[in-house]
Amino acid sequence: MSSASGFHRRLLALTRKEVRQLLRDKSNLFVGLLLPLALILLFGYGLSFDVKDAPVAIVLEDRSPAAQEAVAGIGGSPYLVPVAAANMDEAVRLIRAHKVEAIVRVPVDFSQRRAAGDARIQLIVNGADSTTASAIEGYVNGGIQTASRHIMDRSGSGSGGGITLVQRTWFNEAGVSTWYLVPGLLVLVMTLIGAFLTSLLIAREWERGTLESLFVTPVRPLELVLSKLAPYVVIGAIDMVMCLLAARFLFEVPIRGSLIVIIFASLLYLIVALLLGLFISGTTRNQFAASQMALLASFMPAMMLSGFVFDLRNVPLVIQIVSQLLPATHFMELVKSLFLAGTIWPMVLKNCAILAAYGVLLAFVTGRTLRKRLD
Amino acid sequence: MPMADLIAWLAQTFALVRKEILALVKDPANRTILFAPALMQALLFGYGATYDLTHVPYAVVDQSQGAASTELLARLDGTGVFRRETTLASNAQIGDLIDSGKVLLAISIPSDFEHRLTVGDTAPIQIILDGRNSSTAGAAAGQIGAIVADYGRSLGGSPPITVERRAWYNPNLESRWTLMPAMIAALSFLQTLLLSALSVAREREQGTFDQLLVTPLNPMQILIGKAIPSILVGLIQSTIILLIIRFWFQIPMNGSYWLLYLGLVTFTAAGVGIGMSISALSLTMQQAMLYTFLLVMPLMLLSGMLTPVRNMPQILQLLTYVNPLRFGIDMVRRIYLEGAVFADVALDFIPMLAVAAITLPLAAWLFRNRLA
Numbered sequence: 001m002s003s004a005s006g007f008h009r010r011l012l013a014l015t016r017k018e019v020r021q022l023l024r025d026k027s028n029l030f031v032g033l034l035l036p037l038a039l040i041l042l043f044g045y046g047l048s049f050d051v052k053d054a055p056v057a058i059v060l061e062d063r064s065p066a067a068q069e070a071v072a073g074i075g076g077s078p079y080l081v082p083v084a085a086a087n088m089d090e091a092v093r094l095i096r097a098h099k100v101e102a103i104v105r106v107p108v109d110f111s112q113r114r115a116a117g118d119a120r121i122q123l124i125v126n127g128a129d130s131t132t133a134s135a136i137e138g139y140v141n142g143g144i145q146t147a148s149r150h151i152m153d154r155s156g157s158g159s160g161g162g163i164t165l166v167q168r169t170w171f172n173e174a175g176v177s178t179w180y181l182v183p184g185l186l187v188l189v190m191t192l193i194g195a196f197l198t199s200l201l202i203a204r205e206w207e208r209g210t211l212e213s214l215f216v217t218p219v220r221p222l223e224l225v226l227s228k229l230a231p232y233v234v235i236g237a238i239d240m241v242m243c244l245l246a247a248r249f250l251f252e253v254p255i256r257g258s259l260i261v262i263i264f265a266s267l268l269y270l271i272v273a274l275l276l277g278l279f280i281s282g283t284t285r286n287q288f289a290a291s292q293m294a295l296l297a298s299f300m301p302a303m304m305l306s307g308f309v310f311d312l313r314n315v316p317l318v319i320q321i322v323s324q325l326l327p328a329t330h331f332m333e334l335v336k337s338l339f340l341a342g343t344i345w346p347m348v349l350k351n352c353a354i355l356a357a358y359g360v361l362l363a364f365v366t367g368r369t370l371r372k373r374l375d
Numbered sequence: 376m377p378m379a380d381l382i383a384w385l386a387q388t389f390a391l392v393r394k395e396i397l398a399l400v401k402d403p404a405n406r407t408i409l410f411a412p413a414l415m416q417a418l419l420f421g422y423g424a425t426y427d428l429t430h431v432p433y434a435v436v437d438q439s440q441g442a443a444s445t446e447l448l449a450r451l452d453g454t455g456v457f458r459r460e461t462t463l464a465s466n467a468q469i470g471d472l473i474d475s476g477k478v479l480l481a482i483s484i485p486s487d488f489e490h491r492l493t494v495g496d497t498a499p500i501q502i503i504l505d506g507r508n509s510s511t512a513g514a515a516a517g518q519i520g521a522i523v524a525d526y527g528r529s530l531g532g533s534p535p536i537t538v539e540r541r542a543w544y545n546p547n548l549e550s551r552w553t554l555m556p557a558m559i560a561a562l563s564f565l566q567t568l569l570l571s572a573l574s575v576a577r578e579r580e581q582g583t584f585d586q587l588l589v590t591p592l593n594p595m596q597i598l599i600g601k602a603i604p605s606i607l608v609g610l611i612q613s614t615i616i617l618l619i620i621r622f623w624f625q626i627p628m629n630g631s632y633w634l635l636y637l638g639l640v641t642f643t644a645a646g647v648g649i650g651m652s653i654s655a656l657s658l659t660m661q662q663a664m665l666y667t668f669l670l671v672m673p674l675m676l677l678s679g680m681l682t683p684v685r686n687m688p689q690i691l692q693l694l695t696y697v698n699p700l701r702f703g704i705d706m707v708r709r710i711y712l713e714g715a716v717f718a719d720v721a722l723d724f725i726p727m728l729a730v731a732a733i734t735l736p737l738a739a740w741l742f743r744n745r746l747a
Contacts, residue, residue, distance in 0.1 A: 025659070042672075042691075045691060046688070047676060048682055048687070096715075097719070101685075114536070119536045120539055122539050123540045124540075124541050124543055125540065127543055128543075128544045130553040133545075145536075165500055165516075169516075170506055173506070180506075192672065286404070287661075288405070291660065295565060295667075299565075300420075303675075305419065305420075310423060310426065311508050313431070314426075315423045
């Protein structure tokens, strides 16, 4: 009985100290609340895979009406802007200077070959940006096929048959990239907050020697971990609410799953992320190493290996194993489904269980780094 | 006499640079944390960061069961990318499979498919895609579209115009070729920024910076002493990544190494300039780290590494002009992949030089003028 009340009393005292420290140096609080805001705006407005108004050089070596009609579809595309180039030399200069992203070349013998039923148009894309290049290829193809169908229909030579593809995209009907990037924002913000808010807390105390003075007090490792966690969970929770509000009202991403499950999962992941920061702090015992580790362990893996933009289905097995080891990957799968698809219980339970296991494990190992031992 | 002054000045500066480098690399933990991650990340992201489809599991509802649908599906399976996970009896079973992520897409071929084709009607096929990752969904739909169109052509419904595509600088349009050169700049940027941001802040926190200020060294010398080790670390990291890209992933380098390194020195100096300014403003390592994190995310997201700068709204595109990472990535990609010469990338140098020319002297000025 007395030990339980001692636990509460010590926890409360330690937490009060951490809160004071947090409030005294305002930079922590400032960055903790400002960074998510900046990220929300950048994510919603800055990141987009959707190509628009891409300049494409048009080289008409055959100036016949048929040739002009064939490329007219490019001007009609909302994604492309045609730029007339006098000849190939000029077009090559434009693509090298990045004034255009691609070249569409109608060769001299276009009309002649068309009469023979084998008309060809050359498309040169700048592969240095492979995503944009693939998108442009799709749009140019689309524009030219539309034009060629018109020509066919008019000449009456069209067979009318053929296979058509009726495409339906579930969960993101319009295929807007914002819809899948914004839920990922929640993951990145929680990861960052966790890593940078807590990763120096224990290391700083080791460097300054204040942790050793705590050894002579009745404070236990678990109490230290919990007291360092508590104030930052509050900051993280505020950030989470900001992200959710922005996703729903600013970017109008649908929340098809249960909001309560999203909040619960986010808090669970937040605690894991904060504990990871504390763990880094406790093992390195040195602010320099702790901050470098936090940077390396949080931001890039969460962005590159969690399935945020790069689909994990496409990566080799070894990389899949590495990404499955990251807590961020499991939270990413959760939020993407909870936002766009709905509450799919088996997936929710599996991933929440994994996150909870990580939480328990990290709390345990972080506590161990704080055992009262001098070396 | 001025000559002797200059020699003394250089000797003092050199002594400080030497001390800073030793302090950095004498600690084995530092050596590991500064050089091992570049190697690991280059390998991990080289394999992991790809937009190219390699494995698309799909389900089929083939109500036609005819020769045409069998042939079409065989062509799909023949790509090696599309893997038929299961054959379903009805469309109603598709939902669960897509929800759980077991398949990325489902193809539904109606029972009158064969009949419509033979009488010359339009024969529709339905595909249902999991849009949770819209890039993957779009790419998969594009590939199926191409396969179906190809098959349609083989049936005789050939379109009158063929588009022949050639991709310069990256013949197979592999996304690794686009992303990895960007890593030469991006990965080293993160760590060097933090390294330089911590450099002065650490001495401030430990109280040794005041001692440095009362030595005969002037702020410019302190700046050089602190900046050069960070720049060197950045260049070594870039070199590690460059070697992996060139020799492990075997992406051909088309430009001049001299020009590439000239660009990397400029780029790293700009990054270190930002870091030093943060450092001069921070009183503790905690603050230096927070401000670095605050800057690093926006700088990364607005660099064109993941999504092209061209797709951003105008106002954000303007903001990217103060982002050395944007121009660093552009410069490396152009030199590495496009074989750009100096005239092609000269415009990339201007913003980077401007950032370095403002932030480095600013940091030196702040050493004396922020004494709190």
